[in-house]
Amino acid sequence: MRYGSADMSPRRVAFVLASAAVSALLLYFILRDAPLSEVMESLRAADLGLALVSFVMVACGLLVRGIRWSILLGRRIGFAHATHLVNIMFLGNQLPLRLGEVARGVLATRAGVPLATSASSIVAERLIDTLAVVLAIALTVSHLPGIEPAVTSRATLLGLAALVGFVVLLGLARYPGIAHSALDRAVAVIPALRRLPLESILVDLLKGVEPLAEARALAVVGFWTVVSWLFSLVTYYCLHLALDIETAYAISVPLGIALTALAIAVPVSIAGLGAIQGAIALAGQMVGMDLVQAISLGFLFHGVTLLSYALWGTVGLLALGASPVSAFASASESEPEAVNPA
Numbered sequence: 609m610r611y612g613s614a615d616m617s618p619r620r621v622a623f624v625l626a627s628a629a630v631s632a633l634l635l636y637f638i639l640r641d642a643p644l645s646e647v648m649e650s651l652r653a654a655d656l657g658l659a660l661v662s663f664v665m666v667a668c669g670l671l672v673r674g675i676r677w678s679i680l681l682g683r684r685i686g687f688a689h690a691t692h693l694v695n696i697m698f699l700g701n702q703l704p705l706r707l708g709e710v711a712r713g714v715l716a717t718r719a720g721v722p723l724a725t726s727a728s729s730i731v732a733e734r735l736i737d738t739l740a741v742v743l744a745i746a747l748t749v750s751h752l753p754g755i756e757p758a759v760t761s762r763a764t765l766l767g768l769a770a771l772v773g774f775v776v777l778l779g780l781a782r783y784p785g786i787a788h789s790a791l792d793r794a795v796a797v798i799p800a801l802r803r804l805p806l807e808s809i810l811v812d813l814l815k816g817v818e819p820l821a822e823a824r825a826l827a828v829v830g831f832w833t834v835v836s837w838l839f840s841l842v843t844y845y846c847l848h849l850a851l852d853i854e855t856a857y858a859i860s861v862p863l864g865i866a867l868t869a870l871a872i873a874v875p876v877s878i879a880g881l882g883a884i885q886g887a888i889a890l891a892g893q894m895v896g897m898d899l900v901q902a903i904s905l906g907f908l909f910h911g912v913t914l915l916s917y918a919l920w921g922t923v924g925l926l927a928l929g930a931s932p933v934s935a936f937a938s939a940s941e942s943e944p945e946a947v948n949p950a
Contacts, residue, residue, distance in 0.1 A: 678690035
């Protein structure tokens, strides 16, 4: 079966239709209380210069993610090559079946990187990014205006739990025998767990975290993760200014980026349409932003990032001599064997 061919399986056709329906439904609820004409007027009045700065910041963020992935792969491929593959991944994730992650791994095999190695590195990426998202939400929610002390305490505990969990995971990656022994004891106590592929999941998880078990590697990857987040924050901040939105930027910017990251992790939508706008509208409402401005910000952010992914993903395909059909058809055929961490 070839991706995009006429003989797509019924399951995939149903998934595409469901994604389109979810995007349409989300857009309906988002725009239900905000006049579309006012949203369009707000977008027309946006500062194109600042939007262009945001576009450049997205490109810089993609470059940094490419550098980080090359490091996670042990520099088996160079920074430029890794960046092209990351760009192709983001392009592919805009397609209905979200084949970008798989395409990245499949194309990396052409450079001699085993698919299992790519999958493990992607697991490490997702764990680090998830930790960053949880910490960002915990820190910003605790500083929202009028927030109850109980919510602040829970947000703080959530952040601490995520951090402790990550540290424990790093320890288990360094001493995997402890993790396997704990799993064996759990299965002995609860025999029904044998029905689940827990052993293979544990092996994949520990392999993904293994590159981060060394302090130096963790510091280097952590540095590039912070840099990539800074570019995302600057992107989002500039779009606030482009729409002349005045708000508590120190809360609105990281909260919006974090909620957007959570929204796009849900695969059932078309290129994140509706999910991204909903996440940004929610973040805007939480900081007291006008609904029309928040929705306009969501559409502008989505448009800038989507344009950047399309441009640099296409550049990546051309640079590596891969056609969209070959890249994403191969990914479609390899999908059942691949890890989908997003």
